[in-house]
Amino acid sequence: MTMVGLPPALPVRQGTRIPGGGLSPMLSRLAAERATGVLMREGGMLHLSEGQVVYAESPATPGLDSLLIAHGVLDEEDWREALAQAGPQGLVGRFLVDSGRIVQGALELCHLGALFDAAYFVLGPSSAPARFRYGEAHWLGPVHPVPVTAVERETLRRRDLLHAIWPDPAIDEAPLVRAGRPTVPTVTPRQEAVLGRVDGTRTAADISRTLGRPAFHTLVDIRRLAAAGFVSPRVAAPTPDPAPDPAPAPGGEPPTPTEELLPCQDPHITLLKRLRDALEAL
Structure with missing residues (x-):
């Protein structure tokens, strides 16, 4: 009887693991609370609605408006009108779709791209404390909410990709x-x-x-x-070391600072010193 061994196990792709407390413990807690508001971190802001991420913004990334305008989907006048008409109600996304300026699928695709792009920087390493402002809704309104775990997983995947490159x-x-x-x-x-x-x-x-x-x-x-x-x-130019203080003469007193080094001297003292020097020169 011929014994046939089991085939070798196929390699399993290791998924990106999220740390136990998440990339941001505060964000994980807010997701569990189903909180609504804005999380402010050193790298930018995450806007939450019922514990899900609805928008992200960072100084390091172009916003959704910049991307839509740069690619000719909207012009600046369309965007300004949408903000004026629907911004106070938090329904800019709905206004853009209902007015025919963009189709729902294209808006969702661009929105997700901008969200994940900014979230990568917002969830980066930070040395400053995070803050959360409850109850603040974003002007874009609901487009495609994303679970916090999905945002964190994508952020870690992007870190791994950049590190590999x-x-x-x-x-x-x-x-x-x-x-x-x-x-x-x-x-x-x-x-x-x-x-x-x-x-x-x-x-x-x-x-x-x-x-x-x-x-x-x-x-x-x-x-x-x-x-x-x-x-x-670019390598920053090295900062020159400050000039050392002049050494005192052998056996003499340390040099007296000149008037250029003491710009705030009392003018009366300066005058007396000049008179003294003039008398000594006679």
């Missing part, structure tokens, strides 16, 4: 310069557009706003360019 996060926030040491001959058109905006002063956030692209997508391109040797963070 290029493990140094310093390039995410620093002004970028061309490194001039490429290890590959060409770049993709998307990367070429990013590379064309690298000027020694712009950061990844600046470039994403200039291009009207989600900030995370820009980070992916920048880390790939860094891995290929095209860009690097």
Whole structure:
């Protein structure tokens, strides 16, 4: 009888695990409470409705309005009208759909892209305490609420992706310069557009706003360019050490500070010193 062994187990893809307390213990608690309001962290804000994330915003990312306008879905006048007509009621999204300016599916897709983009930065490491303001509804209104666990899982997935591309996060926030040491001959058109905006002063956030692209997508391109040797963070010029105090002469008294080093001297004292020096010179 021939013994047939069991086939080897197939590799199982390890999912991104969320820490026990979540990326933000306060956010996890608010989700359990089904709270409504805005969570303010160092990297931006998360807007909650009944414990789910309905919008996210961060200074590091273009907002939903910027993305829609940059891609020609809306113009600035359409957006201003929507804010004026439906902003106070918190129904800007519904107004845009009902007025025919955008279809529901396109709005949901753009909204989710902007939400996950900003949430990545809002849930980043922070050294400042978080605050929550209860009861504050967002002006966009309900579009596609997302569970907190889904937002945290996507944030961790994005962290893992960036780390796998290029493990140094310093390039995410620093002004970028061309490194001039490429290890590959060409770049993709998307990367070429990013590379064309690298000027020694712009950061990844600046470039994403200039291009009207989600900030995370820009980070992916920048880390790939860094891995290929095209860009690097600009190194700040070293701060010169302060000049040492003059050493006293051998056997003498320490040097007296000059008037230039003491701009706030009493004018009467200064005059007396000048008279003394003049008398000694006679």
